Amino acid sequence: MLDGLGPLEGLDDAAFARLTHAYGSAADTPRELRTLGSSDLEAADGALRNLGASIYHQGSYYSATAPSVPFLIELVVARVAACAGILLFLGDMAGAPPEVDLAYDPFVFRSSPGAPRYPEAVATIEAIRRGAPVYRAALEDERPEVRTAAAYTAACLKDPEAVTLLANAIEREPNDPTRTALVFALERLGGTKLLGDFGGDVARVLRADLVHATRDDLATLERLLLAPAQPRTELPFWGGKLASFAAYSLAQAATDDAFATLARSLGARLARGERLREEEGRSLLRVGDEAPRESPALDDEDDDRGAVRPCLLYTSDAADERSS
Numbered sequence: 001m002l003d004g005l006g007p008l009e010g011l012d013d014a015a016f017a018r019l020t021h022a023y024g025s026a027a028d029t030p031r032e033l034r035t036l037g038s039s040d041l042e043a044a045d046g047a048l049r050n051l052g053a054s055i056y057h058q059g060s061y062y063s064a065t066a067p068s069v070p071f072l073i074e075l076v077v078a079r080v081a082a083c084a085g086i087l088l089f090l091g092d093m094a095g096a097p098p099e100v101d102l103a104y105d106p107f108v109f110r111s112s113p114g115a116p117r118y119p120e121a122v123a124t125i126e127a128i129r130r131g132a133p134v135y136r137a138a139l140e141d142e143r144p145e146v147r148t149a150a151a152y153t154a155a156c157l158k159d160p161e162a163v164t165l166l167a168n169a170i171e172r173e174p175n176d177p178t179r180t181a182l183v184f185a186l187e188r189l190g191g192t193k194l195l196g197d198f199g200g201d202v203a204r205v206l207r208a209d210l211v212h213a214t215r216d217d218l219a220t221l222e223r224l225l226l227a228p229a230q231p232r233t234e235l236p237f238w239g240g241k242l243a244s245f246a247a248y249s250l251a252q253a254a255t256d257d258a259f260a261t262l263a264r265s266l267g268a269r270l271a272r273g274e275r276l277r278e279e280e281g282r283s284l285l286r287v288g289d290e291a292p293r294e295s296p297a298l299d300d301e302d303d304d305r306g307a308v309r310p311c312l313l314y315t316s317d318a319a320d321e322r323s324s
Helices: 013-017 029-036 041-054 065-077 083-093 119-129 132-138 144-156 160-172 176-188 201-207 215-225 242-253 256-271 305-323
Strands: none
Touching: 013 029, 029 041, 029 065, 041 083, 065 083, 065 119, 065 132, 083 119, 083 132, 083 144, 132 144, 132 160, 144 160, 144 176, 160 176, 176 201, 201 215, 201 242, 215 242, 215 256, 242 256
């Protein structure tokens, strides 16, 4: 039961019991969907994690996945407490490829390289696409985390009708992390030319010709390289790590100045005590889709590897480019 909203119309427990998810019968899915509508954000977040582990386990789609989507969209329309998380979940299931990944990450194995073509996946992505007007409307939500998540979902869907909305939203957005997310969303939709002279440091990098980067361009990238990681609800793009985006951008330039900026930023991070460390109890050779939940390094807000790693790896990449 949604707090103050009544039951999700058409949510049939018996129908879901005939469907499956990663752990067998999807009979528990209606309960999770109802809990997701709770005003108790902790309970709702728990339900969202359970749904992610069952109907979208390790990037896979099941017979219960697509039928769940209309109810997820209904919860967004109802502006429930977990609205931002639901939008991010819908964006993830929309099948868009992620940003460029690090060339080598010993701690993560990714098994979802792009939008799959099997029937359960196609049906899910089509169902998510039908909610595009809802995600566009959420760009106007009063909560910055919801505006951020709505931009992410629109970008994952490659929604062309969101381009103008995003460009206009960037100009009036008062929240810095949200503005950054809007800029990344606009870039994914091919609307970088609409950025004009606004949007902050990320927009400046996206407008720059990095092969002929100016001193100001490099200074902007150096600021981003030293930026702390953001929680996913504040910046869903690039895993919340602006350092990854900046390091990748500099590696593409592959100039002496870019290499020096990368190396200097890496040195600054090491000087302030950040280290690339192996997680306790795990081997560098471990291959798996899911890391142990008890590992503190899985928390984006507490991951001291997340900033050093892209600087180190892209510095190495840039060095390889210079020597080849």
